[in-house]
Amino acid sequence: MTKWIRWSGLAGFITVVALIAAFWLLALGPLMKMAVEKYGSEAVGAQVNVADISLGFSPLSLTIKGVQVADKDAPMENMVSFDTAVATLEPFPLLLGKAIIPDVKLTGVAMGTARSHSGALSSGTAEKKIESAESDKNTSESADETVQSNESEADSKALPSADEILEREELLTMIYGEAFEGAYEQHKKSIDDAVANLPSEKALKNYEADLNRILKGKFKSLKDFKQRKKDLDALKAQFKKDKKAIADAKSAIKNGKSDLKQKWSQLKGAPKQDLANLKGKYTLDGAGASNLAALLFGDDAGGYAETALGYYEKVRPLLVDDEAKAEKQALKDKRLDGRFVHFETDRPLPDFWVKTLSFTMALPEFPKDSGSMGQVAVKVVDITHQQDVIDAPTRLWANGQNLKNMKSLKLTGVLEHRTSPGNDAFDMVVEGWNLSNIKLGLAGLKLVSSNTYVQANAAFSNGEMNVMGNGLFKQSKFASKDRTVVAKEMVAALKNVNQFTVTATAKGELTDPSIKLKSDLDNQLNKAFDKRMDQKQAELETKLKKKLNDKLLSYGGDYTDQLKELNLTEGSLGSKSKSLEKLGKSKLSSYEDQLKADAKAKADAKKAKAKAKAKADADKKKKELERKAKEKLKKLF
Amino acid sequence: MLSLLAKFLKVLNSDASPGQLSLGFAFALFVGLTPFFSLHNLIILFLVCVVRVNLSAFFLGSAVLALVAFAVDPISVSVGESLLNNPQLLQTWTDLYQSDVWRAFKFNHTLLLGSVVIAAILFVPMIIVSRLLISVYRDRLMKWFDKLKISKLVKASKFYKVYEKLGA
Numbered sequence: 165m166t167k168w169i170r171w172s173g174l175a176g177f178i179t180v181v182a183l184i185a186a187f188w189l190l191a192l193g194p195l196m197k198m199a200v201e202k203y204g205s206e207a208v209g210a211q212v213n214v215a216d217i218s219l220g221f222s223p224l225s226l227t228i229k230g231v232q233v234a235d236k237d238a239p240m241e242n243m244v245s246f247d248t249a250v251a252t253l254e255p256f257p258l259l260l261g262k263a264i265i266p267d268v269k270l271t272g273v274a275m276g277t278a279r280s281h282s283g284a285l286s287s288g289t290a291e292k293k294i295e296s297a298e299s300d301k302n303t304s305e306s307a308d309e310t311v312q313s314n315e316s317e318a319d320s321k322a323l324p325s326a327d328e329i330l331e332r333e334e335l336l337t338m339i340y341g342e343a344f345e346g347a348y349e350q351h352k353k354s355i356d357d358a359v360a361n362l363p364s365e366k367a368l369k370n371y372e373a374d375l376n377r378i379l380k381g382k383f384k385s386l387k388d389f390k391q392r393k394k395d396l397d398a399l400k401a402q403f404k405k406d407k408k409a410i411a412d413a414k415s416a417i418k419n420g421k422s423d424l425k426q427k428w429s430q431l432k433g434a435p436k437q438d439l440a441n442l443k444g445k446y447t448l449d450g451a452g453a454s455n456l457a458a459l460l461f462g463d464d465a466g467g468y469a470e471t472a473l474g475y476y477e478k479v480r481p482l483l484v485d486d487e488a489k490a491e492k493q494a495l496k497d498k499r500l501d502g503r504f505v506h507f508e509t510d511r512p513l514p515d516f517w518v519k520t521l522s523f524t525m526a527l528p529e530f531p532k533d534s535g536s537m538g539q540v541a542v543k544v545v546d547i548t549h550q551q552d553v554i555d556a557p558t559r560l561w562a563n564g565q566n567l568k569n570m571k572s573l574k575l576t577g578v579l580e581h582r583t584s585p586g587n588d589a590f591d592m593v594v595e596g597w598n599l600s601n602i603k604l605g606l607a608g609l610k611l612v613s614s615n616t617y618v619q620a621n622a623a624f625s626n627g628e629m630n631v632m633g634n635g636l637f638k639q640s641k642f643a644s645k646d647r648t649v650v651a652k653e654m655v656a657a658l659k660n661v662n663q664f665t666v667t668a669t670a671k672g673e674l675t676d677p678s679i680k681l682k683s684d685l686d687n688q689l690n691k692a693f694d695k696r697m698d699q700k701q702a703e704l705e706t707k708l709k710k711k712l713n714d715k716l717l718s719y720g721g722d723y724t725d726q727l728k729e730l731n732l733t734e735g736s737l738g739s740k741s742k743s744l745e746k747l748g749k750s751k752l753s754s755y756e757d758q759l760k761a762d763a764k765a766k767a768d769a770k771k772a773k774a775k776a777k778a779k780a781d782a783d784k785k786k787k788e789l790e791r792k793a794k795e796k797l798k799k800l801f
Numbered sequence: 802m803l804s805l806l807a808k809f810l811k812v813l814n815s816d817a818s819p820g821q822l823s824l825g826f827a828f829a830l831f832v833g834l835t836p837f838f839s840l841h842n843l844i845i846l847f848l849v850c851v852v853r854v855n856l857s858a859f860f861l862g863s864a865v866l867a868l869v870a871f872a873v874d875p876i877s878v879s880v881g882e883s884l885l886n887n888p889q890l891l892q893t894w895t896d897l898y899q900s901d902v903w904r905a906f907k908f909n910h911t912l913l914l915g916s917v918v919i920a921a922i923l924f925v926p927m928i929i930v931s932r933l934l935i936s937v938y939r940d941r942l943m944k945w946f947d948k949l950k951i952s953k954l955v956k957a958s959k960f961y962k963v964y965e966k967l968g969a
Contacts, residue, residue: 173850256901259840502878502912505885507898 193217196226208243210236211283226251234283235276242279246523247272263516270523330711333442336434337712341719344427351420358413359733362740363406371747374399383758403744410741417734431719435712442708506553514550521547524565527573538567540575551582560590571596585626594618599637608646609654615639629677631670638663661685817855819939823931825849825858827924832859833866834873835916840906873919874912881915 197217204212215230228249235243248271257264363371378396383389506512521544527537542562551557557580564573577590595617602611620633642658644651664685670677831845849859870877885894897903907913 168853170851170853173852177847177850256905259905260907502881502910502915504907505882505894505909505911507891507895507909509895509898511899513904 189219192219200228204233205285208233208236210234210239210243210285213283224253224255226253232277232279232283234279236284239282239284240279242275242277242283244273244275245277246270246274251518257513260513261515262513264513265518266520268518268521270521273523273525275525275528327711330708330715333438335438335712335715336441337431337438337715337719340427340431340434341715344424344431345719347423347427351416351423354416355413355420355730355733358409358416361409362413362737363409363744367406368740368743368747371399371403371744375747389758399747403747407741407744410737410744414734414737414741417730417737421730421734431716435709435716438712439705439708512554514548514553516548516550517554518544518547520545527564527567536568537570538573539565540573541565551580555582557582569598569600570594588624590622592618592620604642608644608648608651609658610643611637612641612643613639614641624674627674628672629670629674631668631677633668635666635668636663637666640664658685819932819935821853821855822858822935823928824852825855826862826931827927828854829859829862829866830920830923830927831917832863834870834877834920836910836913839913841917870916873916877915877919878911879915880918881911881913884914884918885909885911 193216197214200214200217201212211232211234213230213232213234214228216228218227218229219225220227226249228251230247231249232242232245235241249268251265251268254264254266374395378392378399383392522542524539524541526539529536540562541564542560544558544560546554546556546558548554548558557578560575560577560579562573562575564570567573572593572595574594575590575592577588580587580589597616597618599611599614599616602614603609604611614637616638617636618633620631622629622631624630640658640661640663642655642661644655646652664683666681666683666685668679668681670679672678828845828849832842835842848854849856884890894909897908
């Protein structure tokens with residue numbers, strides 16, 4: 165029998181196995197460190213740094229020191245870090261390639277700590293993880309956008325600025341303005357063309373001179389008469405032409421005046437009409453009060469949602485990736501690699517399973533720079549990506565410890581992924597939370613002090629969320645440093661408010677939930693808010709009015725000056741027309757008449773001469789007779 | 802270098818009786834047909850090292866059967882599935898599942914169980930058949946092979962001379 169035993173083979177086998185075992189024991193720490201950093205980085209999409217990993221044998225345990233998990237959205241910060249993690253291991257499942265960790269205790273856990281170097285990954289593998297998480301990213305950004313966070317934002321959503329309105333609305337001022345401008349250009353051209361055809365003052369003077377030349381002076385001959393007649397006819401034809409040109413010009417001016425006047429009156433009335441239309445469109449009828457809760461608490465609600473959703477989104481892919489799981493299973497079934505068939509057991513063995521994880525961490529500051537609010541002790545059980553193997557969901561408990569300004573804080577959660585789609589549910593209760601100096605989002609208001617009770621629950625499933633939170637604020641005191649009407653009104657109204665509730669809901673897709681905030685403060689502050697909105701509305705109206713009038717002037721210019729110019733042109737046309745008419749009435753007498761007149765004149769002259777001569781003779785005779793009579797008388801006496 | 806390689810081959814071929822050769826081929830069934838990194842293969846390797854089995858035959862058989870495994874895998878998986886899902890065997894499997902030792906052997910993996918069962922079934926026939934074939938080869942074919950030109954070429958090579966020297 166012993167001849168069949170190869171002793172050298174036995175010795176060789178034992179030696180080789182011992183060497184391999186020794187190698188693994190020595191190299192395990194560094195190898196695990198490399199594996200944690202490599203696969204951890206791939207999983208979170210950012211650097212995971214481990215200072216040291218060491219193995220203990222009695223009991224079998226792993227000690228991990230100095231772990232920093234960078235935040236892929238803020239590479240210079242850590243998403244989470246801890247000083248030491250001590251994990252006990254079950255040895256036998258390790259031989260099966262399964263990491264079953266009964267207990268992990270973390271110390272020095274912190275979130276958002278600063279890093280000494282950037283934690284961004286530069287490799288392509290990181291980009292894959294980032295891409296897969298991108299669709300779930302920015303939940304809080306979208307959520308924040310739908311919540312009205314502060315006064316100016318609230319006002320801009322309720323009442324856009326004057327410029328925004330003018331840009332987006334189709335205004336009558338602009339429509340009529342453009343029509344007026346177009347009409348003015350058109351009429352101006354017609355009038356200018358018509359006026360260009362009119363006779364100038366110099367031309368009129370020339371006409372007069374020509375007329376005088378034609379009409380005055382005697383006809384030298386029949387030929388001369390005929391020539392003058394011809395010239396006069398030509399001149400009259402010119403007068404006729406000029407008169408028509410004047411008539412055309414007059415008509416053009418009249419039409420232009422009438423059309424522009426009508427368009428101008430339309431344009432003048434447009435700003436008023438526009439304002440009336442815009443008022444009707446942008447009036448806040450009863451909308452103000454319902455937005456109050458969002459205005460007051462929206463900023464903070466948006467901020468909390470962002471933080472909470474951010475952490476949830478970072479953790480969720482690590483626990484279960486339903487899609488990848490299904491894909492992997494489908495692929496496996498295709499490739500005939502075989503599969504594990506699991507049977508009933510009280511000791512299930514998934515590939516990775518942390519039975520209990522416990523740690524304590526500091527609560528974030530609220531409000532900022534007010535110091536930590538205390539600590540929270542967290543316990544998570546059954547962390548595994550194969551919940552179906554262990555047939556249990558992952559559960560979470562968090563309890564406040566050494567709390568400052570808070571009586572108690574309790575958070576519970578269940579991440580159920582045994583069925584697809586998974587269902588994650590969280591419940592939170594905060595009792596006796598003494599808030600102080602919380603800035604609110606409207607009129608410089610501050611919640612000076614309040615004793616608060618908060619109860620919230622959240623459910624996430626299949627990419628959708630359903631979150632509801634209720635806050636009861638007791639013994640509340642408000643103040644504001646603002647000296648505006650609304651601030652004073654609101655502080656006065658809030659003085660009588662001792663207790664109020666705020667209810668927040670967020671429903672819908674993780675990437676774009678619909679967030680609503682309600683508060684029973686709304687009824688109490690309805691009046692103050694309406695007054696404020698009236699004031700804002702009046703300011704907007706004034707701005708709109710001014711801007712519309714500016715637009716009006718840009719189209720119409722100084723219409724009165726233009727009208728004056730048209731009137732002057734019309735006036736000058738009138739005087740030109742009269743002159744031409746007068747000139748046109750001139751007639752040329754006939755040559756025969758001239759001869760007759762000459763003869764008559766001659767005869768008259770002769771007659772007059774003869775008469776004068778006869779008179780002179782008579783006078784002479786009379787004088788002679790008188791002389792003779794005198795002489796006779798003299799002789800007598 | 803050549804002498805080192807020749808020494809190694811010598812050692813390997815020192816256990817060259819038909820029985821040792823056929824046992825080598827039979828053990829190769831497990832390593833060739835089943836997934837390599839399994840606990841049962843550690844036991845097979847232990848046996849191959851400790852028992853006077855022809856290692857050349859074992860390694861050669863493992864290499865050849867590993868190629869054959871590509872065609873045999875679907876049959877192994879079906880065998881594994883049918884065994885693990887057999888209601889009459891359910892209690893047996895459940896009892897074995899409670900034991901860490903048996904789970905370490907991954908008996909509940911369809912491919913592994915199926916291929917181990919096939920290898921176990923073929924183990925004895927492989928010994929018998931291969932022993933028969935080796936005897937036939939040695940009695941009849943080896944002489945014919947020695948006469949081939951290629952055999953003469955190999956024997957004329959430097960490597961063979963070193964190999965023979967070690968044999969002497």
